[in-house]
Amino acid sequence: MQFGFRVSHHDHDYVESRGGWELYTHLRAGGKRSTFRRHSLTRATGLYRLAWARDGGDFERCGLALLVLQRAALAVEDLGGVLHALAEETDHWKRLTSTRIPELDSVFSEARQDLGLSGPARDCPTIAPFCLGTAEQIEGEPGWSPAQSGAANALADLWAERWRKQICPVVDFWEKHRSAAKSTMHGYPIIAGRHMLGPPPAGPMAEHIPDPGVPFAVVLSTSQKAAGGLRTELTRVRCDPPTVEAMNRAGRAAADLYRDLCLQQARSIGAGCAVMIPTSMLERLSPSQQTAMREKIDK
Amino acid sequence: MTGKPDINAFPDPYRVLLPSFAYLRSIRDQTLPARATALEDAISHFTDAEDRDDADYRDLALLGLIGEALQILEDLAAIATEPPKGFPAPNYVAATMYSPSKTTSFYQGLKKRSDDRILALVGLRVPTDSGYISLHELFQIALAEDTIEALREAEHATATLLRQHLFALASIWDDFGGYFNAFKHGGLSLNRDDYFVADDKGAELDISPSLTVWARRKDQGMVLGGMNLSPRDVADHVTKHAWIARALIEYIVTTRLFTEGLFEFDDAGTVTSIKSQHHIPWVFWLKRADVSPAAIERLEAIGIVFPDGAPDGSL
Numbered sequence: 001m002q003f004g005f006r007v008s009h010h011d012h013d014y015v016e017s018r019g020g021w022e023l024y025t026h027l028r029a030g031g032k033r034s035t036f037r038r039h040s041l042t043r044a045t046g047l048y049r050l051a052w053a054r055d056g057g058d059f060e061r062c063g064l065a066l067l068v069l070q071r072a073a074l075a076v077e078d079l080g081g082v083l084h085a086l087a088e089e090t091d092h093w094k095r096l097t098s099t100r101i102p103e104l105d106s107v108f109s110e111a112r113q114d115l116g117l118s119g120p121a122r123d124c125p126t127i128a129p130f131c132l133g134t135a136e137q138i139e140g141e142p143g144w145s146p147a148q149s150g151a152a153n154a155l156a157d158l159w160a161e162r163w164r165k166q167i168c169p170v171v172d173f174w175e176k177h178r179s180a181a182k183s184t185m186h187g188y189p190i191i192a193g194r195h196m197l198g199p200p201p202a203g204p205m206a207e208h209i210p211d212p213g214v215p216f217a218v219v220l221s222t223s224q225k226a227a228g229g230l231r232t233e234l235t236r237v238r239c240d241p242p243t244v245e246a247m248n249r250a251g252r253a254a255a256d257l258y259r260d261l262c263l264q265q266a267r268s269i270g271a272g273c274a275v276m277i278p279t280s281m282l283e284r285l286s287p288s289q290q291t292a293m294r295e296k297i298d299k
Numbered sequence: 300m301t302g303k304p305d306i307n308a309f310p311d312p313y314r315v316l317l318p319s320f321a322y323l324r325s326i327r328d329q330t331l332p333a334r335a336t337a338l339e340d341a342i343s344h345f346t347d348a349e350d351r352d353d354a355d356y357r358d359l360a361l362l363g364l365i366g367e368a369l370q371i372l373e374d375l376a377a378i379a380t381e382p383p384k385g386f387p388a389p390n391y392v393a394a395t396m397y398s399p400s401k402t403t404s405f406y407q408g409l410k411k412r413s414d415d416r417i418l419a420l421v422g423l424r425v426p427t428d429s430g431y432i433s434l435h436e437l438f439q440i441a442l443a444e445d446t447i448e449a450l451r452e453a454e455h456a457t458a459t460l461l462r463q464h465l466f467a468l469a470s471i472w473d474d475f476g477g478y479f480n481a482f483k484h485g486g487l488s489l490n491r492d493d494y495f496v497a498d499d500k501g502a503e504l505d506i507s508p509s510l511t512v513w514a515r516r517k518d519q520g521m522v523l524g525g526m527n528l529s530p531r532d533v534a535d536h537v538t539k540h541a542w543i544a545r546a547l548i549e550y551i552v553t554t555r556l557f558t559e560g561l562f563e564f565d566d567a568g569t570v571t572s573i574k575s576q577h578h579i580p581w582v583f584w585l586k587r588a589d590v591s592p593a594a595i596e597r598l599e600a601i602g603i604v605f606p607d608g609a610p611d612g613s614l
Contacts, residue, residue, distance in 0.1 A: 004495050
């Protein structure tokens with residue numbers, strides 16, 4: 001037996017040049033994947049809120065906080081994986097299906113740099129895969145009047161700025177929680193805050209963990225030192241509502257960005273157009289820009 | 300008969316045992332309940348998804364359920380470390396060392412494990428420089444020969460049942476590990492609108508796989524697909540084994556935490572006294588049919604309680 005694919009497109013070579021059929025079909029389902037991740041995260045957050053409201057105790061609250069953390073991290077990794085895949089000109093599918101933690105680190109490190117840039121969001125490398133194109137590309141489009149090109153560029157800028165803002169909590173999340181998130185999926189080497197502090201305390205490691213005054217957990221990660229011997233790194237995760245709600249926001253933002261990125265790419269590949277600008281923020285343009293854009297859309 | 304463990308043979312209570320106890324207590328009090336809640340939520344999410352007219356969403360929910368289930372199998376592989384020599388405590392350092400091949404190596408290596416090594420995982424045997432000893436030998440508790448023989452039977456029956464469970468889990472890991480990776484790293488399920496199953500000549504077949512995912516780190520285009528079970532069958536199958544894995548973790552935590560009771564610590568974590576251990580709280584997990592009536596009688600005589608058995612005869 002074998003699997004066959006039946007995705008139609010007018011230009012086979014174009015699909016191949018944009019990453020191939022595997023990537024195209026995967027991107028086409030990005031909206032459903034985003035919806036599922038969002039629902040999973042919402043369910044976990046609901047369980048956490050319930051435990052908090054009925055004073056389920058620190059163990060229950062922290063366990064569920066870590067579930068929120070994990071489900072948010074899955075959405076963040078989905079986004080990071082596609083950004084990593086599209087960051088180079090070739091091997092998109094291979095890159096997507098073999099992404100590792102250091103590569104996600106690179107993606108979010110680059111996004112962090114983009115957040116510090118003062119220029120237009122559309123110039124940021126992280127925003128480039130969203131297929132908004134450059135101002136020059138839009139101005140060079142045949143059949144577009146200057147007013148229409150100007151309106152299209154303004155709309156593209158609105159989207160680019162929106163996506164750049166959306167990625168901010170995602171980058172924060174990755175920087176703060178990557179180690180803990182990974183641990184929840186790899187054997188759960190985590191000590192409950194109450195058992196860390198005791199009494200009795202968890203031995204010498206407790207000496208390095210001040211009580212944050214809120215429920216918390218500590219992730220242990222042991223590795224070999226270059227000079228020999230072992231080293232256990234401790235990462236404290238606060239499990240209070242502000243921290244968990246921030247995890248939830250980051251996961252939702254990541255799922256939304258992932259959906260937009262996948263659908264922008266899929267529509268762009270499907271239409272054979274390198275530049276795609278969503279029209280759903282049209283009403284935020286000036287009246288004259290809206291008129292110019294509507295003329296183009298109606299045609 | 301001393302019942303007094305040799306303190307010189309122990310790992311350092313402050314540096315090794317206290318972190319290990321904290322780790323095990325955390326699994327008991329926080330990790331296992333959270334994993335159970337997550338699994339129940341994934342089951343409920345999948346059941347909800349079955350009612351939606353969207354097979355792709357149901358696939359993702361099934362993948363999510365497989366993810367929650369197999370995480371418990373991975374937890375088991377992490378915690379099931381060999382105890383330090385001379386003491387049935389956990390080796391928390393080994394449990395917190397991550398390696399991408401750790402879980403697969405654990406399950407693949409089960410076939411080569413002796414009864415001694417299986418029982419060491421659950422704290423019923425302790426490694427020494429010259430092999431493995433049982434708990435009554437560790438604590439130098441004198442017992443009648445027929446009691447020792449009954450304990451051996453119970454240990455062997457426990458090893459037999461554990462081996463059966465662990466082999467079943469190894470099979471699940473082998474069958475669904477690729478789906479678990481696909482879930483964690485990108486949600487790589489296939490879009491049902493875009494693919495079909497074909498015979499070797501390319502002719503489309505009227506077959507609907509339970510779930511298909513792209514394989515991670517394989518040749519371009521490689522797909523894993525399940526043809527024999529319905530999505531609900533897959534969900535039930537992995538769920539059943541996740542509960543077995545959870546029960547095994549609970550068992551390991553219970554058996555290894557009994558050594559907590561040997562020590563009294565002050566609030567700063569300093570050992571203030573070590574107790575003699577004349578009564579070992581043995582916890583066996585076995586099928587009644589695997590132990591002779593005479594052995595059960597002997598074990599009951601030393602205070603081991605045999606509750607009513609589970610439907611499969613395990614206790």
